[in-house]
């Protein structure tokens with residue numbers, strides 16, 4: 001890895017680790033909700049009884065369904081779905097209440113996915129919600145309903161558009177191609193400015209579909225566009241997926257500096273450890289099925305994550321100072337999948353009791369525990385226990401030289417004081433010493449539970 005620092009003209013446009021109010025709020029969210037909703041919710045990953053599984057990458061990619069199973073004239077059928085989009089059960093207030101009860105502090109909503117269909121009445125394309133039987137501005141309904149319950153709204157925006165004749169994935173070469181793509185870039189800028197103007201309460205963008213050469217080579221345009229967006233919406237938060245430097249480096253520029261306010265690379269995956277972090281902000285976005293962000297009618301035959309899986313990933317993310325964003329894919333009528341309703345309810349019940357160990361909590365810098373994950377907030381140290389020791393002794397490993405050690409402990413769920421003892425095992429080979437928190441046998445829990453500790457100087 002060369003250590004030579006490159007001269008970069010199109011590097012970061014915002015300081016690392018911003019300390020303004022908007023960014024501090026982002027840093028402390030802990031839990032978010034992603035919603036993928038659009039025309040792809042109508043087919044729900046199948047058509048006339050034929051599953052698109054195997055023929056299309058994922059539910060919201062169903063327009064790209066190819067191969068022997070794909071229905072005849074499928075793309076044309078898909079592009080005309082807007083004529084039947086009329087979600088009779090859609091109620092943004094109901095979604096917002098569910099998210100509030102789940103404990104989400106922010107929501108990321110798909111204003112436009114790769115199919116180019118706009119969920120708001122954009123002036124810049126006829127392919128939008130106003131042309132459907134539903135007619136009304138869904139983005140406005142979502143922004144207003146979620147903001148009203150105190151959940152910050154971020155707008156997902158796909159740059160690439162499969163249906164747009166001016167879009168091309170490859171780098172424009174001929175004069176005609178350059179003219180077309182310039183028109184597309186202007187259209188993109190217009191839509192982004194329109195979204196910020198129409199929905200001034202939005203807090204940021206979650207960009208996607210920025211991996212093609214046409215966009216990557218437009219680094220001068222994207223640099224100036226990001227600058228303009230930030231100037232016109234003070235405090236705006238933009239992730240690392242929006243643009244790249246002049247050497248084509250995405251997420252992090254050629255000197256390893258993050259290109260955006262938070263790292264957006266953790267999609268359906270989580271960092272192995274803290275080393276990559278170096279104080280950066282990040283979010284992990286996660287589907288409940290293995291893949292598939294939009295609605296899927298059929299969840300059979302695949303592993304779909306349980307509430308306990310979600311709690312594990314959420315707590316793990318917080319233990320590495322990141323936000324965890326759980327995805328929901330409502331159906332064509334505006335209802336969440338029953339499994340999503342169930343998980344939202346159960347997760348909310350857990351967060352009501354244990355959210356203190358997540359919201360605003362960060363990496364604790366403790367020696368990893370095999371029992372669960374540490375988070376830290378002010379002088380509180382939390383251990384969320386997933387693997388309860390059979391002897392009820394929660395042994396915490398602390399470097400012998402540590403100046404801060406656990407000095408008292410309670411169960412977060414009921415405030416019960418727990419005995420803490422220093423068990424110096426005298427193992428000379430081991431630079432650590434141990435503090436044991438003793439769990440009462442009488443305490444039982446069918447989900448992960450949190451031990452809240454105060455730390456102080458060793459006695």
Ligand code: FHN
Nearest residue numbers: 058060061208209267285293
């Ligand atoms: O292609 C999209 C996909 O449909 C989905 O929107 C995810 C969510 O972050 N992003 C892209 C895949 O990386």
